Amino acid sequence: MALEVKLQVFEGPLDLLLHLIDKNKVDIYDIPIVTITQQYMDYIRQMQHDDMDVTSEFLVMAATLIDIKCRMLLPKEVNEDGEEEDPRAELVEKLLEYKMYKYMSYELRDRQVNADLYFYREKNIPEEIEGYEAPIDYGTLIGENNLSMLNGIFQGLLRRQEDRVDPVRSKFGKIEKEEVDMDLKTEYVRDYIKVHKRFSFRQLLEKQHSKSEIVVTFLVILEEMKLGEIEIEQQETFGDIVITSRRDVNE
């Protein structure tokens, strides 16, 4: 399961970054970004599924690295105190922070093992006392809360939920895949040539309904020219192109 792999092996760029650095310890000074990317792609393939989260997070990391690299090639920026700013500082800071928590997580894991050695006891109230289990005091439990506060809390929740919906993405319309069949278009253009013999390229394009139809029509024209079916002339730059059928000439 791809999801399981994500859980057990890696979950993200900082982890991945450290791992890849670790793997390349041998020739540490010449790890090109290309290699990192290559290895990353291998992991993606291992996961087999297109986990967009991981992919996009990696892109953010890669972009950050390239950004820092670019800034290092430019003249150094100077901060308010007149000190040169090291573009790497931020990345070092991030790596350091992550490393510390990673280290701590191993410390924690070691402690967890010891905690297993202790056993506890289930609550066991003798029968004679059970009756004394204190009832819940609803007065103190509810406290100052009242229905209109509950209403306010719920409205607040609805509002936050609304915030979580990405209004930009949810406004996107559907992108319809437009199918323009090359063969059909070729047939159409050939008929057009046969009927018109000599015609304006611009006029032909005006008959097309969409950008992709125009593109395909243009491709068909190029193809026909290559096959020697038509001839084209243009009198001046940006002027109209006149297309002439060569079929009459041949026949």
Add this chain to the structure above:
Amino acid sequence: MNREEGAAAIEAILFTMGESVETDRLAKALGEEIKDVKDQIVYLKEKYAKADSGIGILELENAVQLCTRKEMYEYLIQIASTPKRNVLTDALLETLSIIAYKQPVTKLEVERIRGVNSDHAVNRLVEFGLVTELGRMDAPGRPLLFGTTEEFLRSFGVRSLEELPSLDAVKVEEFKQEAEHEADVKLDI
């Protein structure tokens, strides 16, 4: 294993098990003779007879069990009547408001609205008697449906659910527009 060590091991086992444990089972766990185990139990009894002990040993036929000493009952009654101070935390209030307005509602729906696992919160509310299971939803997995109880109505001083302040449709629309506006601003960098 000396007497003291044996007594300690038996104490640990009886403490963990709660129920009574047969002497031969104890002997097996300790890798001891039954007669030695019996001797160690005697040691335990003597230890528990001292003034600093709150627990005692209960001997049954071929088995033993730990219990609190009778003299301690008054303290147990005291602790039972000084319950933990229960308050409705933010998490509980949020969960309660969702259940009140959306009932009957599944835990999954509560979690979808809150954006976080709400097992604990729902369970606490059920423990408090403010929320109860209403049945199961006729959907895959047959998830439990939750709703508020009569105690909820009583505690909040309302006679019926109709008295819940209604949600202002205008307000909901406003939230939506604000959220959209904020997103536009963010993109306008």
Add this chain to the structure above:
Amino acid sequence: MNREEGAAAIEAILFTMGESVETDRLAKALGEEIKDVKDQIVYLKEKYAKADSGIGILELENAVQLCTRKEMYEYLIQIASTPKRNVLTDALLETLSIIAYKQPVTKLEVERIRGVNSDHAVNRLVEFGLVTELGRMDAPGRPLLFGTTEEFLRSFGVRSLEELPSLDAVKVEEFKQEAEHEADVKLDI
């Protein structure tokens, strides 16, 4: 109530309750001052330190709980079923350590440090009862704040958050140099 009697009463209460009981609740049930209760707990601890004791006392923040002594483990596994342990993956441990050290902390902050979406990890930890919601942050969007639970303290054998393992300065310096070196390597595109 003398020390021994107090210790006996506390023992009986903790034995009955099983779970942890706050020191102030104990004081109330016993009708004693908190400082006296603390003294009686010290007495109990000393009593449990002897060779003939199979149980011990676990101190958690402002509460205490009875547990078996770890030396008894070998006998207990013979007879008691071992508690189910949640397997914490690296991702979960990482998230847990960030929450433990930075609490109260938002999910966003956890994600900033890990550089990866942590919804799933935080939810799992909440499910395991190791992490809980502490409330909401007073900031735009009122994000949830998370912290560790008492179960966390128990599971990791720490009595209070102050006892969390700390990083010594030498190690921090070491990590800093490593991080700088790694940053250089990364930039050697």
